[in-house]
Amino acid sequence: MNAGVDASYQEAKKLYAKHGIDVEAVLEKLAKMKVSMHCWQGDDVRGFLNRDQELTGGIAVTGNYPGAARTPDELRQDLEKAFSLIPGKHKVNLHAIYADTEEKVEIDRLEPKHFERWVSWAKEQGLGLDFNPTCFSHEKSEDGFTLSHPDPAIRRFWIDHCKASRKIGAYFGEQLGQTCVTNVWIPDGFKDTPVDRLAPRQRLKDSLDEVFREELNPAHNLDAVESKVFGIGSESYVVGSHEFYMGYGVANGKIICLDAGHFHPTETISGKLSSLALFSKGILLHVSRPVRWDSDHVVIMDDELLDTARELVRHDLLGMTHIGLDFFDGSINRIAAWVIGMRNTQKALLRAMLEPTDYLRQVELEGDYTTRLALMEEFKSYPFGAVWDMFCARHNVPVREEWLAEVKQYEQSVLSLRGQWKAALPS
Template sequence: MTGYEAAKAKYEALGVDTDRAIERLKKVPVSLHCWQLDDVIGFDNDGGLTGGIQTTGNYPGRARTPQQLMEDMEEAMKLMPGTAKLNIHASYAIFEPGEFADRDALEPKHFAKWVEFAKKHHMGIDFNPTFFSHEKVKDGLTLSSPDEETRKFWINHGKACIRISEYFAKETGVPCVMNIWTGDGFKDVPADRMGPRLRCKDSIEQILSEPYDRNLVKPCVESKVFGIGVESYTVGSAEFTLSFAAQHEGCMPLMDNGHYHPTEYVSDKIPAMLCFYPEFALHITRGVRWDSDHVLLLDDETKEMAKEIVRNDALDRVYMALDYFDASINRVLALATGFRSWQKALLTALCTPNEMLKELQDTNQLGKLMVMHEAVKMLPIGEIWEEYCRREGVCDDLHFYDEIERYEREVLTKRG
C-alpha cells in the first residue's frame, strides 16, 4: 500500500473522498498577480511606488521588461498545481516602440500581448485600474479629489478599464473581475470625512455607467483601513465599499485579509458576507502586524479562510486572488510559494469532514466537536498534497527549491 492509499483510507473512515477533493481542486481558478515579479512598478512610468503601499528589499533579478515578467510567470506556473488566472494592473500596459497612452486613454490593444500570453496558457484574466504611482494623483487623492479635472481623469481611466476588462473576457472566454481600489486618504485628521466619500461614490458610479456585459465583467470595490502616508483617514473604508456594493447591482465587494485591524479575521467575515452577497471577491495575503503583504504561507488564518469557503459550498461564489509583494527574496519563489500555500489550504478544507463537524455542533456535542477538530489536524494531509502534485506534474515541497535555484542561476543572476 502506498502512502497515499494509506492516507486515503484514513480519510474514507471519516466520509472524505480524497480523489474527489483533488479533482475538485484542479478546477478552482485562483488569480495570480503579476506585480509580485517586478515590485509593483509596471511599465508605464519610471517613478517610485506611491499610494500608501510599498515594497521592501532589493533582491537581484527583478523583471524589468514585459518579456522578463512573462518568463518569470511561466517559471512560477511550472511549480504550481491547479488552475491559475492572470491578474494584471493597468500600469502593465505594453506599448510598441515610440507609442504611449496615458491611463485615461488606454485601449485594449495595449494589452494584446497579455491576451496572447493568457491564451497560450489557457488562462482567464482579471484586471485592476491603477489609481496610484502617477503624477495626476493630486495631493494623495484620485476619485475623491475636490479638483474636478483630477476626478475626470481618473473616472475616464476607470471607464477605459471597463472596456479593457470586457475585451479580456471576450478574448479568453472567462469573466473578468475588475477591482477598483484607491489609496485616497489623509495623513492627519481631516476636517471633512463625508465630502470625499460622496465624491468617490459619484466617481465610481460614473465609471460603472460605462456600458458593459455583466456576464463578462465583474466589477468590485475594495476597502482598506489605512496606508503609509494616509494613516488617519481612508476614503474607501469597509463600511463605504460594503454599502456601495449593496446598493449597486452587479458590483461586488472585495475583501483583502490584510486590509483590516489585526484583531479582525476575514475567515469570520466570509460566512457573514455569504448570507447577503451572491458573489464577492477575496484578496489573499499575509499581513504581519499590518497590511505588509508578506508572502502567503499555510498559517492558521489562511486555512480558516479556505475552510469557510469550502464548508459553505462557495468555491463558485468567491473570486479568489493572491495579492502580496516581497522584494527581499527570490520573486519567482515568492509567487509560487503563495499559490502553493493557498492550494494547500483549499485541499485541507476539501479533505475536512465538514458535515460531520457541523452535525456535532448542531446537536450540541461541543466537547466531542473540540476533540474532533484536534483529531482532524493530525490527518495525513501531506500525503494527499504529494499525490495532488504528482497528478498535476509539479515537484513536491522537498524538491521545489531545486528548480528555483536552477532558474536563479541560469536566468535571474544574468539580468542587469
C-alpha cells in the first residue's frame, strides 16, 4: 500500500475520532452498499433487440464518441473494465432490450432463457442484476402511449411485456441470491393540453393491477414504479405523474422510484425522501444530473447528490433504499462516465457517513443553531478524500485519478478498434 495514502488516512482518522466518528466502521458500512450501474450508458440505449428502431419516449443520446458496445459480449467486457476501477461489489441494471439471444423474439414474449448468459456472467463476476421493462423505442409505442393506451390490444401487449419482465426479474433474484428490483417506467403523455386527464390514468391503474396480479417471492423480485413530470413529447401531460405513482405505490405496497431528473428544474429529490420514507414500502433512486430538464448528465458530486446522501444517512434510510444510476452520455468515453458516476455516488455516501450526525441532531434540538451551522460548514473541508483513498486502496482499485490512465489505455487497445455499432449486426 502507498505509504502516503496510509499516512494521510491515519491523520484523518484522528480528526474524525475527535467527534466520535469510527472511520473503520464507516468503511465497513460503505463496502456493503451496492449501487446498480445502468448498462445503457455503454451503448447509448440501443440494446440488442430491434437496434434499428429509433429512440423514442423522450429519450435522446447526444455525441458519437467512438467505441460504443455493439454486442452483449462487448458490453459485458466494458462493464468488467468499469467495475475493475470501482471499489466494492455492485449490481448491473438491465433493460429488456438487452436480451442476449439469437432467437427472434418480441418483447412481450421474453423469458428468463433469453437472459441466461447475463446470469452466468453475473455469477462469475459476483454481481447482482436489476431489471426494467422497455416501454419505448418500439412500433407499438410510437404514438406516445403504452400501458394507458386506449386500444385494448396495444395495452395488452405492454401488460404482457411487463408481466414477462417481472418473471425475468424473479429469475435473476433466485439465481443470484440478490433481490432484483424490477422498475416500471412508461413514456405515456400528451405534447399539448389534453381534455381528459382521468381516463388515461384509470387505464394505467387497471394495467398495473394486472401486471402485478401474480404474487412473486419478494426475496427474488421487488416491484418499483417510476414517475416523471414532463419530457419530450409529453410536455403538457404525463399519465404516470409523481402524484399518481406515489398514490399507487403507497396503496399497493410498491417501491416508489425517484429519478433525479424527472421533476421540475428547480425541484430536488433530496427533500422528498424523509416524507416518502414514512409511507412507502421502499425507495428506488435513479441518480442522475439534470441540466434544465431531464437531460441525464453524468453524475458529479454536486450539492444535490451530497444532500441526497445526507438524507439517506441521517435518517437511516439506506436499508429501505435501492440506489441506481441513470444517465447516458455519448459525448465522452462511456466507461469513464460509468466510473465517474459510480465513484461520485460512493464518495457522497462516504462524506455523509463521516459527519457527526448524532451531535448535530442534539445541538439542533437544544436550539444551538450556531454550533449546527458552524460544524456543518467546517466538515465540508474535513479530509474525507484521505478516507476515500484508503477505501480504494483496500479494494485494489486505482487511487484518485489514476483510473483514467487505465481507461485511456483500454480506449486505445479495445474501443478504438471497434467500428460503428451497425458493423457488428448480422447481414
